[in-house]
Amino acid sequence: MRITVLGKSPAWQDAGGACSGYLVEEEGFTLLLDCGNGVFSKLRHRVDYVDVDAVLISHLHADHLLDLIPFSYALRYAPRQQPVAVGGWPGTSRPAHPQLIAPKGAGEMFRHLTQCWGDEELVESAFRLHEYDGPDELTLGPIGVRFCEVPHYTRTFAVELRAGGGRFTYSADCSPNEGLVSFARETDLLLIEATLPRPERTGKRGHLTPAEAGEHGRRAEARRVVLTHFSDELDSDWAQSEASEAFGRPAELAYEGAIYEVPGHGRCD
Numbered sequence: 001m002r003i004t005v006l007g008k009s010p011a012w013q014d015a016g017g018a019c020s021g022y023l024v025e026e027e028g029f030t031l032l033l034d035c036g037n038g039v040f041s042k043l044r045h046r047v048d049y050v051d052v053d054a055v056l057i058s059h060l061h062a063d064h065l066l067d068l069i070p071f072s073y074a075l076r077y078a079p080r081q082q083p084v085a086v087g088g089w090p091g092t093s094r095p096a097h098p099q100l101i102a103p104k105g106a107g108e109m110f111r112h113l114t115q116c117w118g119d120e121e122l123v124e125s126a127f128r129l130h131e132y133d134g135p136d137e138l139t140l141g142p143i144g145v146r147f148c149e150v151p152h153y154t155r156t157f158a159v160e161l162r163a164g165g166g167r168f169t170y171s172a173d174c175s176p177n178e179g180l181v182s183f184a185r186e187t188d189l190l191l192i193e194a195t196l197p198r199p200e201r202t203g204k205r206g207h208l209t210p211a212e213a214g215e216h217g218r219r220a221e222a223r224r225v226v227l228t229h230f231s232d233e234l235d236s237d238w239a240q241s242e243a244s245e246a247f248g249r250p251a252e253l254a255y256e257g258a259i260y261e262v263p264g265h266g267r268c269d
């Protein structure tokens with residue numbers, strides 16, 4: 001599997017950046033893992049959006065799904081998607097209609113969101129929506145998918161992708177939890193959120209610090225730990241050193257355009 005970071009920002013984009021979005025490619029199959037604000041533009045620099053086979057959403061927060069809106073408009077209204085010749089395109093009887101795998105309640109949420117401007121069916125007409133709920137296992141082309149519910153402010157799932165003998169584990173957003181440690185046991189690559197400069201001091205916890213992310217990686221015995229979902233306003237040297245100390249080995253920081261091969265050694269950019 002080849003994983004490319006399209007966006008690693010938290011709920012507000014880095015300057016010139018995008019929120020959560022990771023392109024996963026395996027044997028000609030193209031999967032987009034999360035589709036936060038800014039991701040559709042970044043995706044278009046890497047692949048043709050009509051070649052995306054499936055989009056997988058970890059949870060129903062804006063920074064993980066908002067660019068499903070422009071993606072849906074492209075699939076529905078782009079001249080190349082129309083049945084008749086228009087705008088220099090020949091017309092097609094087989095417009096792109098990717099799978100959209102999202103947590104239970106996603107359809108209702110998309111309808112609620114888009115009916116505000118009178119386009120209730122926008123997302124469900126553009127994608128083939130499949131809602132998942134809990135520990136289901138799925139197969140997407142050559143990729144095996146498992147889920148693990150993790151604690152966050154809304155129902156949220158860490159995601160494991162398996163292909164070619166390699167395992168990639170994505171924490172999604174979460175507070176410290178044992179479930180993720182078990183779920184990520186000896187994974188080849190743990191992409192884990194590190195949103196906070198310090199733990200939340202009031203209310204329910206929902207995110208990790210860099211040190212907590214590194215500690216989860218150490219306890220899971222992950223082969224490789226990459227931090228994500230942190231702002232460009234966070235001191236990256238500090239974050240990396242906190243995570244590395246807790247991991248017990250060098251932890252890495254995701255950045256837009258970073259490419260990881262799983263299984264594999266080292267990073268190729």
Ligand SMILES: [Zn+2]
Binds near residue numbers: 059061152173
């Ligand atoms: Zn979230």
